[in-house]
Amino acid sequence: MILNGILTFLKWGSIGIFLLLFFFIIIALIRTLFFKKLKKKIINLNDDVDNLLGEKLLELIKIKTTSFQDEAGYHEFRERLKNDYPLIHQFFNKEKIGDNAVFTYKDHIEHAPNLLFATHIDYKATYIEPTIENNRLYGTGVFDAKSLLFVIFEAVENILRTEGGLGCNLTIVMTTDDETTKEGGSLIVQQFLRRGKFFDLVLEEGSGIVDPDRVGLQSNYAFIGLGVTGEAVIRFKSEKEAELMSFLKAIQTKDLYKARIDKYARTMIHNICRDVKFIHRLCFANLLLFKQIVKKIIRKEYPEIAQLLQTTIQTGEIQNNGQYFFDIKFHLSTQDTAADAVLALADYMEKYKIEYEIIEIKEASSFTETETEGYSIIKDVAEAVFQDIYITPVILTKLSEKRNFDKVSDCVLRFSPLYYPMEVIKFHEQTEFVPLKSLCYGIKFFVEVLNRYKKTPLGVKN
Numbered sequence: 503m504i505l506n507g508i509l510t511f512l513k514w515g516s517i518g519i520f521l522l523l524f525f526f527i528i529i530a531l532i533r534t535l536f537f538k539k540l541k542k543k544i545i546n547l548n549d550d551v552d553n554l555l556g557e558k559l560l561e562l563i564k565i566k567t568t569s570f571q572d573e574a575g576y577h578e579f580r581e582r583l584k585n586d587y588p589l590i591h592q593f594f595n596k597e598k599i600g601d602n603a604v605f606t607y608k609d610h611i612e613h614a615p616n617l618l619f620a621t622h623i624d625y626k627a628t629y630i631e632p633t634i635e636n637n638r639l640y641g642t643g644v645f646d647a648k649s650l651l652f653v654i655f656e657a658v659e660n661i662l663r664t665e666g667g668l669g670c671n672l673t674i675v676m677t678t679d680d681e682t683t684k685e686g687g688s689l690i691v692q693q694f695l696r697r698g699k700f701f702d703l704v705l706e707e708g709s710g711i712v713d714p715d716r717v718g719l720q721s722n723y724a725f726i727g728l729g730v731t732g733e734a735v736i737r738f739k740s741e742k743e744a745e746l747m748s749f750l751k752a753i754q755t756k757d758l759y760k761a762r763i764d765k766y767a768r769t770m771i772h773n774i775c776r777d778v779k780f781i782h783r784l785c786f787a788n789l790l791l792f793k794q795i796v797k798k799i800i801r802k803e804y805p806e807i808a809q810l811l812q813t814t815i816q817t818g819e820i821q822n823n824g825q826y827f828f829d830i831k832f833h834l835s836t837q838d839t840a841a842d843a844v845l846a847l848a849d850y851m852e853k854y855k856i857e858y859e860i861i862e863i864k865e866a867s868s869f870t871e872t873e874t875e876g877y878s879i880i881k882d883v884a885e886a887v888f889q890d891i892y893i894t895p896v897i898l899t900k901l902s903e904k905r906n907f908d909k910v911s912d913c914v915l916r917f918s919p920l921y922y923p924m925e926v927i928k929f930h931e932q933t934e935f936v937p938l939k940s941l942c943y944g945i946k947f948f949v950e951v952l953n954r955y956k957k958t959p960l961g962v963k964n
Contacts, residue, residue, distance in 0.1 A: 620675040640935040713923060834866065
């Protein structure tokens, strides 16, 4: 009798589990159908090419502003800016901080928004003489760098010419060491802190409009960067080469860092889940049911998103300077700190008697919330200007430039409106170019951002 009872319980229990599982699958399918597939959007730059813009930028590109000090080149560049943008030099105070320039709108408007646009003009690549071919401007420094500064200056100069002033308090930062010491941004931030300056929006490069092939999607997306994850370089040392080799082999074969889906990854997954194939949409739309499967899918097919979920490492070669050592570069996930990364190796360091030394740590920046007014404005302007794109916030990884602007603003966003096709992203160091149409759209973008921030009538001064 007892045996029959157990068998009956198992029978009905199995049926219950099956029905429950069936119920969850039905719910998942309904949710997936609710997240119906998005209409495919491919960016289409419809504006006519403005060859005058291309020629004007070409003259700036001709001036060599390498990452290594070249006073003659930078002086020539500054003089060219004075000639091309007389109204900016009339309406803005220019200040030199280190080897970097800061342009500040002279007529401070009380209670108006304070904006900061950050750019850089230096480069490390071998100089390539600029040319215009097939409505593309080729040359060293056109990949963001001078192109971004150019569209900002064009937008501001246009507004000053047509309206006689700005409706907000704008600061433009132009650094010259983003490819070398990267100290310019920090020097400028320190100066801002001493003066008590705080900004409603900081907009800098680092992310932008991406082609579908780059992220495994089917449409063009504007990725608006909310922040940057941390990085660390740690040196591991031992008197015995064999012990160090065993340690290196052990950590390379172990899955030391677990993938975790936090709120930032969830937001991005939610935003893209309707632009992927059905089986992926089924899993992405039902994270609670398929979290582990989602992690595997992302790791395999969406590497840019995978970097958010899981800390990754790059190991160097074993060397000897009187003691055996090698370096590891940690690309930290959104949840991990440098201390977390080292702690995960603690058992192996103890086992093989390994010492470590911190070479460099760059902690993550603060992450801007999507509820901020600044994010809403940048998102709305990107949608209005480009139209055939989708928008999603992202946390950026594997970026060495962390300029610390989060110390002077609660809303620091990384986004460049200059659209570069996938072929440029892949080979930009060898074949840098910017489509001339991208320049028109970049100017439109910054004009619209400045117009959206007009909250105080012109002429109301502090």
